[in-house]
Amino acid sequence: MIKTRPLLSALINQILALERNGGFSRFLCRMTEAAGDDGQTAKQLKRANEENEDSAEKVQAAKRIKAEGEHAEDEKKYPKKKVVLLMAYSGKGYYGMQRNPSASQFRTIEDDLVAALIKSGCIPENHGKDMKKASFQRCARTDKGVSAAGQVVSLKVWMIEDIMEKINEHLPPQIRVLGLKRVTQSFNSKNNCDGRTYSYMLPTMAFAPKDTDPGNIAAFRLEPDTLKQLNHLFSLYKGTHNFHNFTSQKAPSDPSARRYIMEMSCGEPFICSNIEFAVITVQGQSFMMHQIRKMIGLVIAVMKGYAKEDVIGRSWGQEKVDVPKAPGLGLVLERVHFDRYNKRFGGDGLHERLEWESEEEAIQAFKEAHIYPTIVETEREEGSMVSWMATLPSHHFEATAVYTRDNKNQKRDNADEGNVSD
Helix, strand or coil: CCCHHHHHHHHHHHHHHHHHHCCHHHHHHHHHHCCCCHHHHHHHHHHHHHHHHHHHHHHHHHHHHHHHHHHHHHHHHCCEEEEEEEEEECCCCCCCCCCCHHHCCCCCHHHHHHHHHHHCCCCCHHHCCCHHHHCCEECCCCCCCCEEEEEEEEEEEECCCCHHHHHHHCCCCCEEEEEEEECCCCCCCCCCCCEEEEEEEEEHHHHCCCCCCHHHHHHCCCCHHHHHHHHHHHHCCCEEEECHHHCCCCCCCCHHHEEEEEEEEECCCEEECCEEEEEEEEEECCCCCCHHHHHHHHHHHHHHCCCCCHHHHHCCCCCCCCCCCCCCCCEEEEEEECHHHHHHHCCCCCCCCCCCHHHHHHHHHHHHHHHHHHHHHHHHHHCHHHHHHCCHHHCCCCCCCCHHHHHHHHHHHHHHCCCCCC
16 A cells, blocks of 8 residues: 555655656646556656655765865864873862763763863864774873862864863863873873872871861861871882782782882871861872772871771781772872873974973962862861761771672772772
């Protein structure tokens, strides 16, 4: 049985076409002569419909060719170059830096960055689903809630006019591109990175003895002798150690668990919103998921009297040690280091050194506007550090076989965060 609507549409289209070409009367005569032949009429109408479908496909093909042509024109007008972008962002409300296409409901920093790159005209739209086409790489895959003042990503972009300003136009205020430099075609921001420096801002109440009233956080002040003891503990981390107890899914025999720490210390305390804070700084070649937060968490446990100092050295051994993980709120990626790259290419006359002295003022302004206030205000409102300290008595620092506890924590960590710090 012939479907009436498509055939009628095809018939009308053919009639209109014939009218324009002056052949309507001839067509009408032929249709009248064939009125008794339904099969022949159906064939003619089917053929007309197929011709219209072919025309539609040709239009779509023409649009694709036009879009490809526009991309080609963009490439002629704006050369595609390999660059690095210096980024700063406040991580609150984001599920880390790296995109996770299989869990798009969890918004990440890269989701907003890629969208801005496309909208600004730096990369073609079809690169958005597969950033490997743009040779995209980041220095560190910061965890959920972690901020950055000196993140660096590398990729190929069209060098449009006012490129940084146009990218920032399409980014929220808590994410900024602060610098851009040309690099070699083979440059990879992760593989070429020699080291990473993080800071961790926290209320000094975290280092108070365990019998101190946590409800009076504003009254606590860190004594000089306490700060000296604290820095002694942090200095124990310096050098190469097996940090399998400071992350998840790492066996003691896994070579990747061995990490080199160059420096770790706590600075002088300062008052902010009537609460005393301090900033811990740590520099290493690379870090595993949760490693820094667990390094800090274990030192806090020792300072508060829940664990003995020897637990730090014991945590590097083959035994399983229960290591607490400090909150992610205060962790900030401060800067990344490219010493080998700078030594090889920084003085060749073609490429700039990957250092950001001229951007320091903008970096500091961003931290003061978006990172520090977020840490202080969230701590005041939510008390994340005080709440976390209340969980320390549940850890068994003298035990050496806590696989059940660790496996439960590991599953929760993987489900909640899923991203890895580098």
